[in-house]
Amino acid sequence: MPKETITPRGKDYSQWYLDVIAQAELADYAPVRGCMVIRPTGYAIWERIQAGLDQRIKATGHSNAYFPLFIPWSFLMKEAEHVEGFEPEVAVVTRGGGEELAEPLVARPTSEAIIGHSFAKWIHSWRDLPLLINQWANVVRWEMRPRLFLRTTEFLWQEGHTAHATEADAEEETLRILNEVYFDFAEKEMALPVLKGRKTENEKFAGALRTYCIEAMMQDGRALQAGTSHNLGQNFARAFDIKYQNADNAEDYVWTTSWGVSTRLIGALIMAHSDDEGLVCPPRLAPIQVVVVPIYKGDAERPAVLEAIDRIVSAWDGRFRVKIDDRDQMTPGFKFNEWESKGVPVRVEVGPRDIEKGTVALARRDVPGKEGKQFVPQEGLADRIADLLHDIQQSLYQKALRFREDHTRDVTSYDELKEAIETGWARAYWAGTSEDEDRIQQETRATIRAIPFDQPDAAGKCILTGKETTQVVVFGKAY
């Protein structure tokens, strides 16, 4: 009889989300409002995310560096739109060394300002371009309404910052990151289907020319912005005086980009794949891919079972990330449930009967309970596990993709849109203004999540204004 420790999704989605985090020991609340402690299990997932992204970021030619947490207040003020966007949410340090500071320092909400300052010093010639930098850092944004992983006052992320000689180069960079880093990572490693597109003026980054994004659908039909990539034009180059001499010996401003994904991805992971039993982690991302649970009665059987496990696991030759749960005080049933709630993709059970018959019990997390469990021969087990992990990865992706498709509707009227966004996304022709967009948000609480790259060939009528247009956008309620 399972204990009711996780509120079912159908009953209270928000509570379910918090329960999964508590049960899987991903994070805790900190003593400061809006801040969280990322616990070892949650941090291990973040390290896997970091590894997958870092490798892709480096493969596309970027180098890691680190810039300071504190930014002079005046730096933030240099780019008008940027300061307007971030001013309300910056934390400011006014005292240090026991004295009032001459100039207040802000804890970075993002690092365009401080990095722009360095770029101006480093870049002199067209030969210095492109400059491709990434940093792994924490940032601080004073949030009105925090939510674990999705919106916390302090969060961890990577932020890429690059400078280019031409607008075309900057645009190419912005899109390369979206495609080769973010899209690829989300779909391949996280098994998370994401919609690629451009943000509207209303939704773009404060100070950017254009913002591109990947948007994911959560199991309640709401949208989560999973990553953004900005073409900053020459806005920051002008604000921070980042100039270079081109091949014709003339002085020109560089074109910059910035792009980031954060610990919010852990929230996406939870809400995309998990179920009422707890976390479901895709195998490629899972810190532990296979957990082995020994089954035995008393001290007499224990050594033989542990020996057998040792032999079986060493035959896998390090192919998987494995945890042997040899804790003697817990019953097997308890362990099954614990690892299930922590999202470990595959469980292997080895008991006296298995030793006798040369079998093991093999259970898959995406089919919880006894239904996902079968007894299989020890022979060829490693290949079987490899296949199973691969199959789970694919099936999680397919399931999430099917969910998104089932919850995305093409709509041709405002009424249809209102109905569609109650359960998911609405795809519609759109020729409205920023004000029209605001109005829709006020009336429906939905926003334009993206102008998808995938656009129709034929024209249609704007859902609000009735004007003929070829542009299709996707509406949804966002996290």
Added chain:
RNA sequence: CGGGGUGUAGCGCAGCCCGGUAGCGCACUCGCUUUGGGAGCGAGUGGUCGCCGGUUCGAAUCCGGCCACCCCGACCA
């Protein structure tokens, strides 16, 4: 910042209306028995009742003030 809710053991709660010095479940510790889907029994440990003040012989309980956190909205990765 608006609306709602909650603060009593590590967690979840009861006790408060009707004041008399704190209890239950889980967890934790020890022992024995257990172990293929959240083990059983027994014995224990653990609390300035969010904070400050007031009323009273006496406050978790009544009164006043404050604080914190969670949930739902406006702003955001």
